[in-house]
Amino acid sequence: MASLTGKVAWVTGAGSGIGQAAAIALAAEGATIVLTGRRKEPLQETAATIEKAGGKAHIKPGDLMKAAAVTKIAREIETEHGRCDILVNNAGLNILERSWAKLTPEGAEQVIDGNLSSAFYCTTAVLPMMRKQQDGVLIHTSSMAGRNPSLLSGPAYSAAKHGVVAMSHTINQEECVNGIRSCALLPGEVATPILDKRPVPITPDERKRMAQSEDVGDLIRYIACLPPHITINEVWITPTWNRGYVANLRRSNT
Numbered sequence: 001m002a003s004l005t006g007k008v009a010w011v012t013g014a015g016s017g018i019g020q021a022a023a024i025a026l027a028a029e030g031a032t033i034v035l036t037g038r039r040k041e042p043l044q045e046t047a048a049t050i051e052k053a054g055g056k057a058h059i060k061p062g063d064l065m066k067a068a069a070v071t072k073i074a075r076e077i078e079t080e081h082g083r084c085d086i087l088v089n090n091a092g093l094n095i096l097e098r099s100w101a102k103l104t105p106e107g108a109e110q111v112i113d114g115n116l117s118s119a120f121y122c123t124t125a126v127l128p129m130m131r132k133q134q135d136g137v138l139i140h141t142s143s144m145a146g147r148n149p150s151l152l153s154g155p156a157y158s159a160a161k162h163g164v165v166a167m168s169h170t171i172n173q174e175e176c177v178n179g180i181r182s183c184a185l186l187p188g189e190v191a192t193p194i195l196d197k198r199p200v201p202i203t204p205d206e207r208k209r210m211a212q213s214e215d216v217g218d219l220i221r222y223i224a225c226l227p228p229h230i231t232i233n234e235v236w237i238t239p240t241w242n243r244g245y246v247a248n249l250r251r252s253n254t
């Protein structure tokens with residue numbers, strides 16, 4: 001397994017949850033980490049944790065739903081670091097009023113922009129650098145809702161995350177000749193702040209049984225450290241106590 005010394009990783013949504021855990025795990029492998037999210041404070045906290053452990057981190061706050069902001073950050077990465085080896089395309093969001101009964105055009109726009117358009121913007125921004133290097137790894141945090149449409153996650157989120165999976169596979173179809181590798185990462189439920197937006201609140205005991213941010217961060221580290229001739233195209237990571245399976249099981253046993 002290669003170490004990431006000398007590599008530059010851009011992690012989006014790096015101030016909390018999966019993105020924060022991935023940033024810390026990649027920094028521990030020696031990569032210089034560029035951290036993006038809208039809020040500056042959580043990014044500073046992630047950077048401080050990385051630096052305390054002897055790693056290197058730079059914060060670049062920005063709203064990834066704005067294409068111009070994404071282009072600006074990518075240009076700064078190229079100017080300041082001369083390369084981008086890894087994109088953890090992880091920022092995402094969901095809304096409370098997500099069912100068809102409550103969904104508004106504004107809500108749909110926010111979820112699609114915040115999960116799919118933003119992922120496209122980041123991808124198009126880093127691909128030129130990766131083509132120049134003839135090397136690069138992209139890891140996109142989709143969701144199990146990106147394979148199995150889910151009312152729990154909502155129609156807009158399910159559609160956007162399906163889009164992220166399709167986007168990732170097309171990158172491999174076109175860019176494999178440039179040494180570029182793309183992975184669609186599909187988590188089940190992970191105990192992170194995004195769950196605070198669930199219409200039905202989740203108890204602390206339920207959160208304990210879910211996957212934890214560090215579990216997913218470690219998988220991202222593993223994928224990023226694979227040798228250049230290997231691509232993991234798509235991967236699912238779910239809690240063993242999968243609440244969807246358990247609910248079905250209980251229904252089928254009655």
Ligand SMILES: NC(=O)c1ccc[n+]([C@@H]2O[C@H](COP(=O)([O-])OP(=O)(O)OC[C@H]3O[C@@H](n4cnc5c(N)ncnc54)[C@H](OP(=O)(O)O)[C@@H]3O)[C@@H](O)[C@H]2O)c1
Nearest residue numbers: 013016017018037038039063064091092143189190192194
């Ligand atoms: N937790 C789960 O059960 C689960 C399951 C499947 C997939 N996922 C996916 O995993 C990814 C990470 O989410 P998480 O679970 O770790 O939740 P999280 O802690 O809420 O992380 C999401 C991060 O994305 C950032 N972000 C959101 N919109 C942004 C924007 N427009 N521009 C820049 N940054 C933005 C947020 O920071 P700011 O608010 O500061 O911008 C936040 O740090 C998301 O794509 C999510 O859809 C999560």
